[in-house]
Amino acid sequence: MSINVKQLAAEKAVEYVKDGMRVGLGTGSTAYWAIRKLGERVSEGLQITAVATSQASEDQARELGIPLVAFSDVDSLDLTIDGADELDGALQLIKGGGGALLREKIVAMGSARMIVVADESKAVTTLGKFPLPVEIVPFAWEWTVAALAKLGCKTELRRSGEDLYKTDNGNYIADCRFEAIESAAELALALQRIPGVVEHGLFIGIADLAIIGKKDGTIEIIEGGQDR
Numbered sequence: 001m002s003i004n005v006k007q008l009a010a011e012k013a014v015e016y017v018k019d020g021m022r023v024g025l026g027t028g029s030t031a032y033w034a035i036r037k038l039g040e041r042v043s044e045g046l047q048i049t050a051v052a053t054s055q056a057s058e059d060q061a062r063e064l065g066i067p068l069v070a071f072s073d074v075d076s077l078d079l080t081i082d083g084a085d086e087l088d089g090a091l092q093l094i095k096g097g098g099g100a101l102l103r104e105k106i107v108a109m110g111s112a113r114m115i116v117v118a119d120e121s122k123a124v125t126t127l128g129k130f131p132l133p134v135e136i137v138p139f140a141w142e143w144t145v146a147a148l149a150k151l152g153c154k155t156e157l158r159r160s161g162e163d164l165y166k167t168d169n170g171n172y173i174a175d176c177r178f179e180a181i182e183s184a185a186e187l188a189l190a191l192q193r194i195p196g197v198v199e200h201g202l203f204i205g206i207a208d209l210a211i212i213g214k215k216d217g218t219i220e221i222i223e224g225g226q227d228r
């Protein structure tokens with residue numbers, strides 16, 4: 001039987017959750033396993049409150065009996081566990097493959113610690129093979145997409161079947177294929193200067209720890225210095 005490497009990484013991360021913590025719940029197929037394990041621990045008596053980063057994670061947590069609060073009801077969170085589409089050795093991330101990057105960034109930035117959980121295929125030397133998701137407002141989206149393309153990427157507006165994909169916040173996602181991002185920090189600044197961009201999927205200086213599950217059943221832990 002093959003090992004579920006996402007589950008391996010996610011369950012390791014849940015070991016960092018202690019009684020009384022306020023926990024941010026990430027989004028995606030790796031975060032799913034973390035939420036599942038948290039639900040198991042809650043049913044065994046773990047006392048936590050949680051904030052979800054998407055409707056999907058909220059629904060899953062509710063079903064498992066994890067006590068949920070709105071982010072506006074807490075000053076800050078102790079720990080967020082979330083997945084990533086790519087991560088490098090400096091713990092810079094690309095996120096947003098699941099379309100939840102805006103809420104994910106708010107929740108991660110509002111947490112004392114962020115743990116990234118991933119399988120080894122997500123670990124890269126240079127970010128950029130995975131198209132960078134950028135959340136944009138629907139108004140004048142054609143203009144915003146053209147402005148993004150001027151940064152040197154191939155840009156595609158995300159679709160959901162026949163329709164344009166809409167985030168939980170009612171915005172669109174432009175997926176920007178750079179192939180290689182030489183300076184994530186410079187690109188982040190350039191993206192922030194484009195009106196119409198709500199948020200981008202570059203997470204720089206936010207993650208504290210990455211837990212990477214490997215096919216051979218081992219786990220690699222990368223520690224980083226965040227500068228939130």
Ligand SMILES: O=C(CO)[C@H](O)[C@H](O)COP(=O)(O)O
Nearest residue numbers: 028029030083096097098100
């Ligand atoms: O950023 C995300 C959602 O917006 C996810 O964390 C990211 O896409 C990784 O997902 P998965 O664990 O399913 O590979």
